[in-house]
Amino acid sequence: MYNIDKYVLNKEVKINVAAALEEDLGSGDITARLVSDVCEAEACIIAKEDAIVCGTTWVDETFKQIDPRVDVEWKVADGDCVTAGQTICNISGNARSLLSGERSALNFLQVLSGTATRSRYFSRLIEGTLVKLLDTRKTLPGLRLAQKYAVTCGGCLSHRMGLYDGYLIKENHIAACGGIAMAIDEARRLAPQKPIEVEVEDFEEFEQALEARPDMIMLDNFGVEDMRTAVRVAAGRVMLEASGGVTEATLVDIARTGVDYISLGTLTKDLKAIDLSMRLSM
Numbered sequence: 001m002y003n004i005d006k007y008v009l010n011k012e013v014k015i016n017v018a019a020a021l022e023e024d025l026g027s028g029d030i031t032a033r034l035v036s037d038v039c040e041a042e043a044c045i046i047a048k049e050d051a052i053v054c055g056t057t058w059v060d061e062t063f064k065q066i067d068p069r070v071d072v073e074w075k076v077a078d079g080d081c082v083t084a085g086q087t088i089c090n091i092s093g094n095a096r097s098l099l100s101g102e103r104s105a106l107n108f109l110q111v112l113s114g115t116a117t118r119s120r121y122f123s124r125l126i127e128g129t130l131v132k133l134l135d136t137r138k139t140l141p142g143l144r145l146a147q148k149y150a151v152t153c154g155g156c157l158s159h160r161m162g163l164y165d166g167y168l169i170k171e172n173h174i175a176a177c178g179g180i181a182m183a184i185d186e187a188r189r190l191a192p193q194k195p196i197e198v199e200v201e202d203f204e205e206f207e208q209a210l211e212a213r214p215d216m217i218m219l220d221n222f223g224v225e226d227m228r229t230a231v232r233v234a235a236g237r238v239m240l241e242a243s244g245g246v247t248e249a250t251l252v253d254i255a256r257t258g259v260d261y262i263s264l265g266t267l268t269k270d271l272k273a274i275d276l277s278m279r280l281s282m
Contacts, residue, residue, distance in 0.1 A: 004149050004158060010057070012145045017061040019142065020104045029100040041095035041282050043102075045109070047082045048275040054078045054116035054150040058108035059089070067097035079116070079153040088276070095282065102278050110273040111140070112150040117274060119154025119267050125248065129255040131262055134159040134241070138265035147268045156267060160195075167191075168218070169198040180205060184212040197241070206230055210238060218263075220244045224253050231258035 045059075053076050063070040070093030076082055088109075091098060122133055133156040139147045148158040160166040167187045169180070177183035180198060187196050197216040200206045203226070209217045210233070219230055221244035234240055241261040242254050254262055 004145070004152065009145060009149055013057050013061050014065075016108070016143065016146060017058060017065055017104070020107065021062070021065055021101075024104050025100060029096070032096040032099040035095045035099065037094070037096060039095040039282065040093065041098055041280055043091040043098050043278050043280045045088045045091070045106070045276055045278050047084055047086045047088055048277055049084050051082055051113050051274040052116040052120045052154055053080050053082055053088060053109075053113050054153040055109040055112035055146075056089075058112065058146070059105040062101045062105040062108065063091065063093070063097065066101045067094055069093055070097050070101070081120075091278075095280070098280060106276055106278060108146070110276050111143070111271070112146055112153075113274040113276070114271040115147050115150035115268055116154040118271050119151045119156045121154075122248075122251065122264060122267065123155035125251050126255040126262075129252075131255040131259060132157050133267070134261050134263040135267045136263050136265045137162065138269040140268070151267055154267075156264075157261075159263060166194055167196040167198075167214075169196070169214075171199065171201065174198075174205075180208040181212045184209075184214055199243075203230075206233075210234060213238065215239060216241055216261075218243050219259065224250070224257055227254065227257040227259055 056074055056078050060072050063072055070091060073090045075087055075089055082088060126133065135148055135151040135156060135158055144161065148161065151158055169183045169187065174180055174183050177186060184196055184198060196214040197218055198209045198214045199218040199220050200209050201220050206217065216239040218241045219227055222230065222242065227242055231240060239261065240259045241263055242259045243263045246254060246262055246264055251262065
């Protein structure tokens with residue numbers, strides 16, 4: 001699994017925010033100029049629905065890049081649960097700065113809290129089982145590390161970050177390499193230190209993969225009974241991941257088959273942004 005390094009994350013936050021402000025502010029916030037440049041204001045961000053909070057560092061960085069004098073006082077931390085009507089943070093500083101940073105700050109907080117909230121929902125569905133839920137690479141462009149961090153705030157695990165930090169040998173790779181064993185052998189030759197996972201679509205491929213001994217086998221669109229059989233045959237020799245067609249209705253049954261992991265693209269790609277509001281007072 002991918003462990004998110006705080007130094008790398010903080011560096012990414014700065015990049016995310018700089019890109020968002022360039023996109024939103026462009027040559028300058030002309031509407032904010034309607035307000036006197038010496039006017040001070042206070043604001044608060046309020047949750048309008050229950051949620052798991054995530055994205056506080058992005059909000060801090062947004063106002064820092066706009067105006068380092070802006071002060072953000074958090075009432076909660078990433079991973080905390082909030083209820084509708086609850087104040088998440090108080091913000092004070094130059095009114096123009098608060099107005100110019102509002103949308104970008106809320107965009108990060110809403111999207112990442114939405115990711116964390118969805119992840120927490122799914123993680124609670126499988127409480128009492130030993131399975132662990134994984135995210136995928138189905139993330140919003142430019143926000144992969146941010147969303148994967150949000151997934152961990154929601155209680156799930158982050159799978160590989162990209163195509164560079166672990167092998168995931170799928171159908172087309174297998175076909176191009178001439179078979180499962182050959183693909184795995186070549187992976188070991190090229191980068192023996194990298195973890196190897198291979199996707200299989202039936203029991204014939206499963207047996208081939210098991211014999212080649214990768215670190216993990218992904219059971220792609222296997223039925224629940226077939227998963228149980230695969231768990232029994234593998235007998236702990238390799239980690240097993242269930243993937244493909246996993247829904248709320250099937251998740252618990254899959255978790256009870258004995259597989260080690262279940263991957264869910266829905267954690268990051270089907271999210272609903274959390275409804276938050278920033279209210280300004282002079």
